Amino acid sequence: MKAGIKWGCIVLVAVFAISGISLWSMGPDWRALLADPPTDTNILFWSQSQRDAGFKMMDKISVLVKSKEIQPSSNKRALSLGEPLDFTTNINTFFETQSLAGMLVLHKGNIRFERYGLGHSPDKRWTSFSVAKSFTSSLVGIALKDGDIKSLDDNVSDYIKGLKGSVYDSVTISQLLTMTSGVDWNESYTDPQSDVARFNNHIATDGLPTIVSYMRTLSRAHPAGEQWLYSTGETNLIGILVEAATGQSIAQYLGEKIWQPFGMADQASWLLGPDGKEISGCCIQASLRDFARYGLFVLEDGNINGKSILPDGWFKTATSKQADIGQPGSGYGYQWWTFDDGTFTARGIFGQTIFIDPARQLVIALNGNWLGATDQELNQQRFAFISEIQAMLDQ
Template sequence: MAGWVRRTGIGLAVLLVLLGAGWVLIGPDWRALLKNPPVGRDVLFWSQAQRDAGFRMIDRVPMIVGSRPVTAGDAAYPLPDGKPLDLGLDLDAYLTSQRSASLIIVHNGQVRLERYGLDFSASGRWTSFSVAKSLTSTLVGAAMKDGYINSLDEPVSTYISGLKGSEYDSVTIAQLLTMTSGVAWNEDYEDPHSDVARFDLQAPVEGVSTVAAYMAGLSRAHPAGEQWNYSTGETNLIGVLVSEATGKTLNVYLSEKIWTPFGMEQDATWLLGQDGREIAGCCIQATTRDFARFGLFMLAGGVVDGESILPEGWIAAATKKQADINSPGEGYGYQWWTWDDGSYQADGIFGQGIFIDPNRNLVIASNASWTSALGLRGGEWEARREFYRQVQRAVDRDKMD
């Protein structure tokens, strides 16, 4: 532990306050963290052991700038047990190969399967990574319903003054949502010099979010609206847009519009960037059950107690193919990955996901610690894709029995 204190520059007295005087008696999460302490904020370059330890408690790691709570209400949306779902596969082998921390399948509102691994549990919070993008985009819909945003055809710089005079003057909110701005951005997770690795290092600029300051300096690669390019930076801009338009921090607005009224069971947290704003493209920490509840919120049409949180037609537009991603049968909506069979997904690096199939009234929420960000080297991504298909087939067989 002393070596960790030296490397991170955290004083021992401060660390003991953070851990509590009885740190020797702390639970397995902290013991794992102390054994494999993550160094710095850049999770892309943590080791496997650091990721295993850190993903379950990234909002409590002393090196991280901080987080804000997304408060839940008093009554939780029920998740009753249903008949166990026979998947017709070696589930233990699949979960082991995925390095799975959690998996829950909810069909027709009932939990048909729920499993945990890596010493994680139903009460623990796991970080979402880019799953947060789909929640952030949903807040745009809420802000339109509330009258804070007039139209998706408005220029982004109408709401984010720090972008005026940049390439984003010619980019609409819709193009930002679909990642078709045409502004250059490098999302290579294994390149320490890529934009996704560097944007968090942007020096503060007085009166401007650091995200807007970084993005305003980017050049144009294509005309706006013509080509899709995945950009976490643009989701971070969406978060700035929502907070500027509503006058509320993202954690408060998410709690107000979804987390409390729909009935999430536990408080979540949202990590902050260097400028003290929520990192909108990443890092909501929540229980896997509450991520599944967000899927149920989408299946319910964004309606809570008979009141729609979103504009009419929002979910249909958000979850259909709005941009061609050069992959047959797939597309990109408003920060949702779409499939031509009508299903759609929130997806995060290292194995986080919420898969939603409206035709089958099905939600699959899962968290993992893959061996690489995209799960390509170890084959985890392709295996999870096939797992979704097997769950769909199992649901179809179940209906026929």
């Protein structure tokens, strides 16, 4: 999850005025956002209407928010149309209740359902929030296969030198992936003083990347490996680790290893923090279809041109329960939310989801804008609807 995106819309209005660009020529999303500019620097505390517009253009205000582009493939993976699904649930009501910007159902690689809302469309991008964590996890697996990472049992501080002498000296890459480092972290999305709300505004004075400078100040809450604690900060460390191991930015690495070879059809981007590093726990901007294509990449075990680019059995391990999260039937893998029935999800705040069911060869990608960052009732409703789709496919 990415917090603390400083847009300063009043400044932008002045920039456009000086440039002679009219609000009308800027398109409906720009007009909506600038007509009601956020006054809070933290996107967690924007209004729903501000997010409706902003989530489609997080990477377009290059004056204040930097990003790295990820170029599309020259050999785009086609998605054929399959037989449309006939839902018993009222789909209009479902979209409205869920505040959905888009939903795409792929079954055996074919589109069985695709629909958009909130002004979203196939040619626009939507932000991923923590769905990006699962992408970052795959980059670790690729680096492991390539030999740039020697072992998941290596200490994190062997790769991120700035963590030497901190609590992360005794934390392994595996523990970082499963969020079982035991390092204290506050992921509250409603508390402006939580770690997740503050880390990106941290001023590094030690010459280190912002997230490393912030995380090295944290203290230990539990012995490493004993307790699961959700921490976006730790996924951000994983991105720094991959960059240190491979010598490439993670946006470049994603593009080179997955985006272009697998056939992603649209340009994507990865938002950067103030120090120019990708915020790897959050904020890939991509089309709904390319989010679904990533689900296919996982479903097909990372196979490109008939050969997996990941270690043998990577996804079987990464998407199965490695850590107990205190919820019966559920767990956490390598940056994936897992279920005991073999299904799993990449999940982000405000309703972003990629659901994968290997047994049914099913991928469901959803973009949304819930009223709050998290919502247990909407989440339960969403998975009830997914169960309906699974039942339809079983008939």
